[in-house]
Amino acid sequence: MGLMFMDAVVSQRLDREFVRERRAIVRALTLTDLCLFTEARYTRHPSMTELHTPFQDHPMALEHFPSGSIMAVPARLYPPAQQ
Amino acid sequence: MIHLQDIRKVFNAGKPNEFVAIEGVNLAIDSHGAIALKGPSGSGKTTLLSILGCMARPTSGRITLQEREITSLPERFLTEIRRETFGFIFQQFNLIKGITVLENVMLPAYPNAENHASLKKRAMDLLDLLNIGGKALAKVEWLSGGEAQRTAIARALINNPTIIIADEPTAHLDTHLSAEFMEIMRQLKQEGKTILLASHDPIVYESKVIDRIVEMRDGKVVSAGGGP
Amino acid sequence: MKALEKQRNILDFTLSSLGRRKGKNIALVMVYTFVIFLLASVLFFTHSLKKEAALILQDAPAMTVQRLVAGRQDMIPMHYIDSIRQIKGVQSVVPRLWGYYYDALSGANYTLMVNADLNDRAGEIIIGNGVSWRSAPGKRNNQGLQKNDIIPFKTYDGTVLGLKVKGLLPFASELVTADLILVSETDFRKIFAIANDQATDLVLQVRNAKELPTIAAKITQIHPDTRPILRQEILRTYDAVFDWRGGVILMVLAGVFFAFIILAWDKATGLSAEEKREIGILKAIGWETSDILLMKFWEGAAVSLMAFFMGIFLAYLHVFLASSILFAPVLKGWSVLYPHFRLTPYINAYQIATLFFLTVIPYTVATIVPSWRSATIDPDSVMRM
Ligand SMILES: Nc1ncnc2c1ncn2[C@@H]1O[C@H](COP(=O)(O)OP(=O)(O)O)[C@@H](O)[C@H]1O
Ligand SMILES: [Mg+2]
Numbered sequence: 001m002g003l004m005f006m007d008a009v010v011s012q013r014l015d016r017e018f019v020r021e022r023r024a025i026v027r028a029l030t031l032t033d034l035c036l037f038t039e040a041r042y043t044r045h046p047s048m049t050e051l052h053t054p055f056q057d058h059p060m061a062l063e064h065f066p067s068g069s070i071m072a073v074p075a076r077l078y079p080p081a082q083q
Numbered sequence: 084m085i086h087l088q089d090i091r092k093v094f095n096a097g098k099p100n101e102f103v104a105i106e107g108v109n110l111a112i113d114s115h116g117a118i119a120l121k122g123p124s125g126s127g128k129t130t131l132l133s134i135l136g137c138m139a140r141p142t143s144g145r146i147t148l149q150e151r152e153i154t155s156l157p158e159r160f161l162t163e164i165r166r167e168t169f170g171f172i173f174q175q176f177n178l179i180k181g182i183t184v185l186e187n188v189m190l191p192a193y194p195n196a197e198n199h200a201s202l203k204k205r206a207m208d209l210l211d212l213l214n215i216g217g218k219a220l221a222k223v224e225w226l227s228g229g230e231a232q233r234t235a236i237a238r239a240l241i242n243n244p245t246i247i248i249a250d251e252p253t254a255h256l257d258t259h260l261s262a263e264f265m266e267i268m269r270q271l272k273q274e275g276k277t278i279l280l281a282s283h284d285p286i287v288y289e290s291k292v293i294d295r296i297v298e299m300r301d302g303k304v305v306s307a308g309g310g311p
Numbered sequence: 312m313k314a315l316e317k318q319r320n321i322l323d324f325t326l327s328s329l330g331r332r333k334g335k336n337i338a339l340v341m342v343y344t345f346v347i348f349l350l351a352s353v354l355f356f357t358h359s360l361k362k363e364a365a366l367i368l369q370d371a372p373a374m375t376v377q378r379l380v381a382g383r384q385d386m387i388p389m390h391y392i393d394s395i396r397q398i399k400g401v402q403s404v405v406p407r408l409w410g411y412y413y414d415a416l417s418g419a420n421y422t423l424m425v426n427a428d429l430n431d432r433a434g435e436i437i438i439g440n441g442v443s444w445r446s447a448p449g450k451r452n453n454q455g456l457q458k459n460d461i462i463p464f465k466t467y468d469g470t471v472l473g474l475k476v477k478g479l480l481p482f483a484s485e486l487v488t489a490d491l492i493l494v495s496e497t498d499f500r501k502i503f504a505i506a507n508d509q510a511t512d513l514v515l516q517v518r519n520a521k522e523l524p525t526i527a528a529k530i531t532q533i534h535p536d537t538r539p540i541l542r543q544e545i546l547r548t549y550d551a552v553f554d555w556r557g558g559v560i561l562m563v564l565a566g567v568f569f570a571f572i573i574l575a576w577d578k579a580t581g582l583s584a585e586e587k588r589e590i591g592i593l594k595a596i597g598w599e600t601s602d603i604l605l606m607k608f609w610e611g612a613a614v615s616l617m618a619f620f621m622g623i624f625l626a627y628l629h630v631f632l633a634s635s636i637l638f639a640p641v642l643k644g645w646s647v648l649y650p651h652f653r654l655t656p657y658i659n660a661y662q663i664a665t666l667f668f669l670t671v672i673p674y675t676v677a678t679i680v681p682s683w684r685s686a687t688i689d690p691d692s693v694m695r696m
Pocket of ligand 1: 094095102122124125126127128129130131
């Protein structure tokens with residue numbers, strides 16, 4: 001357990017440079033999202049998704065991308081009462 | 084030392100299979116000496132022994148142990164009395180399988196919070212005394228009948244009890260081992276312990292070691308035997 | 312001191328008695344370790360991903376303005392820029408051009424994005440790591456795209472436009488750039504037939520982050536068909552992206568929960584005759600009910616702590632050294648491109664404690680409870696065994 005925490009701290013140090021690099025790229029390219037899934041636009045760019053995405057095909061469309069069931073709906077898209 | 088007053092034990096009270104196992108037993112047991120409970124199977128010997136040994140409570144009646152009324156004591160105190168006053172040798176020995184002879188002997192002392200090392204030493208001494216020191220680290224399931232019996236005796240003695248209780252101790256032993264068991268009981272009696280045996284085996288109740296025979300039948304004491 | 316001695320004696324017996332049912336206990340520890348391994352892997356993975364997102368998306372645009380038409384995001388007219396720039400506090404408004412491109416050859420979805428650096432270098436592209444590994448036709452399969460390789464793009468009217476790879480985005484940035492292809496504005500408009508007065512969305516820089524909500528409100532007032540997205544919302548999206556409502560997490564939790572119920576149920580009902588006999592013997596030779604429960608407590612604690620430490624350790628190896636290899640099939644889904652999840656290990660005591668309370672505590676309780684019933688049996692039953 002101690003080793004784990006030690007390894008974690010060391011890795012965080014070592015990766016700091018990469019984090020900086022990633023931040024620089026995000027800023028330079030004005031990126032908004034992590035590239036986690038590339039199968040559907042609402043999971044590739046969840047933060048850019050519009051409220052109506054779930055109905056983009058037709059109102060009764062079922063979720064058909066696996067990644068859609070992995071990720072939660074962006075908090076912003078919940079009706080205000082549920083936030 | 085132990086006084087039983089009008090002891091009655093009913094199993095399954097209030098149910099259709101209600102059974103009166105012991106009825107109207109009055110008995111006084113003095114310290115030092117060996118007493119045998121004799122009687123046919125089902126006469127209530129085991130039931131009476133477990134009441135004497137604070138394992139079970141009578142349905143009614145009073146028990147005093149060393150002038151102390153114990154019938155109404157809570158479970159916790161009964162357990163403590165049982166641990167400190169009695170050493171039990173069960174019919175099947177009831178050793179715990181899979182652990183060593185030594186550990187089996189030490190078990191009854193664990194709740195006493197005794198130092199582990201000193202407890203271990205006492206257990207070893209006891210085993211040596213009973214001539215099975217060499218088997219201390221053997222698992223109990225490898226023991227012969229005689230060794231298992233001596234392990235059971237050592238376990239009964241670990242807390243240095245004043246009273247030894249054994250229920251049908253010779254039921255699973257041959258004549259030779261039975262005689263050996265009675266010899267060990269003789270030595271313990273000599274050391275000043277009180278011995279309480281229940282048996283319908285003549286080797287036990289006809290033994291010279293026994294000072295007094297209490298005869299039972301159908302849950303009643305039919306003869307409180309010689310002695311005071 | 313005395314109490315300690317007693318604990319030690321009872322623990323001693325517990326350990327040697329655990330050793331007796333070796334097969335059963337090893338199986339138990341293994342199943343249990345696996346359960347904890349799964350839970351911990353999910354927790355480590357999602358937590359580190361969230362943490363990473365929170366760190367690097369701090370530099371995402373302060374505000375993105377998109378236009379909605381009939382509930383779908385649509386191209387935003389360039390002339391919106393001027394009116395938005397007029398708003399007090401807005402420092403700069405820059406149009407972004409980006410979109411998705413399905414490459415039939417590799418079967419992958421790419422994100423095409425215009426980069427100003429390429430604007431006077433039409434015909435050239437810079438690609439992300441994932442893209443380079445989708446081999447171009449004629450390439451040997453295990454070699455990625457190199458500099459000066461050409462990717463053919465099918466434009467809106469079916470003609471093919473070959474663009475030359477002029478650079479690769481740094482490997483370290485894969486988590487945000489794996490599927491990116493940076494193109495020049497000319498090529499982008501050519502491929503998708505987008506008019507010169509249209510952009511995908513606008514990104515804003517503001518003087519004071521506190522004014523963002525006011526500015527956003529102003530924008531929607533001037534252009535009711537737009538929707539501003541604040542950086543705060545992006546961060547919030549990623550903070551909740553793998554919360555417990557997330558499908559897989561729910562599934563794993565449910566699985567773990569059932570596995571746990573089965574274990575506990577087995578414990579509750581499966582106090583074997585042998586174990587009951589032992590409890591009877593211990594009571595008869597003078598153990599109190601509390602001593603027996605203490606023993607059972609140690610038993611449950613020993614099993615679950617062992618499984619706990621092994622499970623957590625394995626999960627750590629799995630997530631941070633083996634790149635969550637077991638999750639890959641689930642995470643990939645239908646994606647053809649995906650980043651290598653070489654995550655920086657962000658772990659904290661809170662996570663460990665959460666796992667502890669989710670696993671060790673209930674299991675230990677589940678071992679004690681059934682023993683309770685057995686521990687209160689009359690000791691004289693031993694006389695009749
Ligand atoms: N738990 C019990 N429930 C019902 N009956 C019992 C129980 N224990 C003992 N008995 C009955 O009590 C009687 C006396 O039993 P016991 O004391 O074991 O006799 P012994 O030891 O002399 O053979 C027997 O008839 C037995 O069936
Ligand atoms: Mg009997």
